[in-house]
Amino acid sequence: MRATCQVRVLGGFAVAVDGRPVPGDVWRNRRAADVVKLLAVAPDHRLHREQVMDRLWPDLPADAAGANLRKAVFYARRALGRADAVRCEGRLLTLWPGGDLDVDLDRFQRAADAALASGDAERCALAAAGYRGGLLVDDRYECWVAEPHEKVEGRYAALLRAAGDWERLLDLDETDEQAHRAVMRRHLAAGRRGEALRQFDRLRRTLRERIGVGPDAETVELYESALSLDAAEPPSPAQRAAVALANGLVAFGRRHLAEAERLARQARVLALDADLGHELGEASTLLALVAHARGTWHRLFREEFADAVRHPSRPVVYDAHLCLQEFYLYGPEGHDGAESFGRDLLDIASRAGSAAGRALAYLLLGEFALLSGRLDDAVTTLGESLGEAERAGCGSARSLALERRAEAEARRGDPAAARADLDEALPLARSSRIPSHLVIRVHGVRVLAAGTLGGALGAIREAERWLTEAPHVCDPCSMGFRIAAATACANAGSPSRARPHLAEAERISGLWQGGPWTAALWEVRAEVRRAQGQRTRATALFLEAAERFAAMRRPLEERRCRAAAASLSDR
Template identity: 70%
Template sequence: MPATCQVRVLGGFGVTVDGSPVPAHAWRSRRAADVVKLLAIETGHRLHREQVMELLWPDLPVEAAGANLRKAVHYARRALGGPGAIAVDGQVLALWPDGCLDCDLERFNRDADTALASGDARACAAAAARYGGDLLPDDRYEWWAEEPRARARSRYVALLRAAGDWTRLLELDETDEEAHRAMMRRHLAAGRRREALRQFERLREALRERVGVGPDAETVALYETALAEGAEPPSVEQTVAVTLANGLVAWGRRNVEEAERLAKRARALALDAGLGHELGEASTLLALVAYARGTWHEQFRQEFADSVRRSANLENAVFDAHLCFQEFYLYGPEGHEGAESFGRDLLGIATAADSTAGRALAHLLLGEFALLSGHLDEARAHLDLSLTDAERAGCLSAQSIALERAAETQVRRGDRRAAAALLDRAMPLAHSSGIRSHLVIRIHGLRVLAAGGLVEALGAVRDGERLLAEATHVCDPCSMAFRIEAARACVRANDLGRARRHLAEAERISGLWQGGPWSAALWEIRAELRRATGQTTQAAALFLEAAELYSTLHRPLEEDRCRGAAGVR
């Protein structure tokens, strides 16, 4: 057997044996390489064969998984140069036990632990420089790599923090508040007050867009210190920023009255100054307060009425701020009952004010209501009107959602090609909108649904998974449709482990919304998983459970689909 083996797992996978790289084609199968990866990232480079079988073939019977493991080990040994490359000690597999094995992850962990224990900033910076990148990035969607990847990245972040490398930390995570604060202090110490103020604005924008929260009290106090050091008084924008930030701090402390007071003050200042972006942030905070009090409908109606009398810029900001709450209204525990009368009320307000943007938003709500009720012609008529008015008003988010919903009507009619074309139009609008963390994942979900075949559907699933893995933040409730459709596509592909992971995420998110159509959809996916494993009786019972839930929510198309799957009409 060759004497030395070097395994690289940071930044990518590669193996070098006695100085010669192992070519990709030598593995013969993906699972052969996966066995080596598993052993390389495990402490001691040893794993019981049953652990490997459970990690790589969780849905197969023991006999089938064992046969697959034997084949994978055979090909891995051939790629590495001999049978001793992966030894078997009883029931335990060991990687390169009798030679010199060098793994970059093991070296990085050792150097990182030594540097962190020393507390020396230079040593930590040197150890951080040896981080080659995230662990096994090409295996981003393999669940067995998630925990070791997170541990390695956590060590890297700890090294950067100990080294005071705030710039690189912000490159990794633009929402790292400690790093932003350190940069603000550095700017203030150097007399760069305006840079400190801009640093705060970058943080506030990142937190709003990516996480949906505001800076904490310590950061807000630092910002107020920077404002006070200036010769000129704070601008209206800066005053609103401080007011909103303190309002979010109050909300985080569950001081609802103070949060509402500050949000109303910020909203009044933003309205008077015509600050659409800041108005949207104030509306978001007011929506949170109103939702907590059960008064969201009244709050949105009032803000809608106020904004349509002013300018399209303000209308668009209010709509963006309330998007998730509107979707909760349509998809929440009571379904979409009452949505039609609410939409017609908003349409009347917008028409009286001669507001193009207001009409776009009202027609959108009416179109969504008709779609969920199964009235496809009526839905498409409202959605076309919404799209026309949204284009005139320049409301990107309303255009994106109108196209997305129009695509869904085409899918329900069986015209998947037309649906795909509409989604292609919607995607750049979603990316350009101010709420891309909400809209882009919705389109990915529709792309899975609109796919012309299983291969195309799985490609759409991978695209959505990549977005979820790489984006700093994606709105959880807005990702529900993607999770449901991804699970359904994975069941069809017999990738049941992957389907269960999407289902588990959907179940977690569904906990935010007690009841509602997502609960019905979850029962439907559970039924499809049971059917895929041959449990037809249990599957039929679950399909009927889903059908009953859809019936109570007045979702006839989904109800009929589930009753048909259960063999009941």
């Protein structure tokens, strides 16, 4: 009787030989398991030796990688209990060539192909039910898993689409606009107008946060038709603002800048009148994007700022200016010109006698000092911002000033002072009108100010718990936390724990091209490579980060990266 080997790669990794599970502790040599995984997902379950070496040991010379491969194959054969479990014939490696091999991925792919070819929705639903989870979920951040994972997930998505299983498709990809529209239409057909409106709001926020766009015209038209249906109540200000923002993003995507600006201002007025902090932030961001595209950002902000400080306003107005200001500092242009611009704003606010205006101006000046590496100046100036924000009763500005001052204190070696500021900032952020922007920023600096790696990992766990419970988190504002968390995990010798945070940071950075976060990503990649023992690759990445920080005029970060590269070269 031919020996059988069953390999599971969907939802996790497991092997059984002749019906008996291979215990997990048999895979003490991790690369032995990796060889089996690679061959299990490869076409015909075979690969050239060079392909395996390149995927598992990309940084090693061929001789060293070859020695590692021979060792891994030896331990794989031992784990599977057969000398021919992995056959090396010429330059080719083959998994279980002398017996019957059953891989769950093969069964799923055959069923999926047959169902999709039939075009039958029920067959597609049945085939989709055979998908037991993502490919090699414990290895999802390994580079060699990305391509096969993308292929199998794409096939699963095609099955769900053909079956009309829109909810599960949204569980897989929450940005799928066709699925959102189908769910909206289903709600409307059942008379659930409110559910359809909420589905649109979920889509709008998801698209904005995750890929930096708005719904397309077809979806906006469906939403407007839902709003126009007979209802007990007319559309709320939030719903009207949502329509304006969605249409504004459509206009911006088509480069109809005048229309995008008109709609952004319309949404901004609705948000101000109804005290809608989140919608106000979105409207301000859209205004900033339009102004940046036109090259008129400074004029726009100066006019908005001057109008706010010359007329009595509620604190929510200043929340909008905080969003505009952060876009300026951390956007693609960096912080060039921030100091003279900040002093201009301070003069406007002082002549108007506006404490809230002075708080924002000092905040801009303090952040400029921090980004420029003048830490003592940053602490002093951010203290001025804090005092003015307290006088103005502006909680959001107080939270942001405390958080930025805490980062300056942590970076100049005073973590105790930083933690005291953060303890004061966190409740202010939680109770503000824009907690989705402010709370995660505080968590990011708490990682920096922890003082020990154990403390940093504890701060990361606390932030991760909050992220799972938060209904909405601003992606750009979460970059500081993602960068700090990935760095701390890598420094603690856990690159696998760093990778999810690095992956999130890379996704968000793709929405916000250029700026200091791009440089920070190169530094984090270097830290992960260093944690993996890949010194040559880490050195090159640290130097790349240093060059990018230098271009952004970030001297502290540049020196830190050059020092890290030098320390690796000296060993």
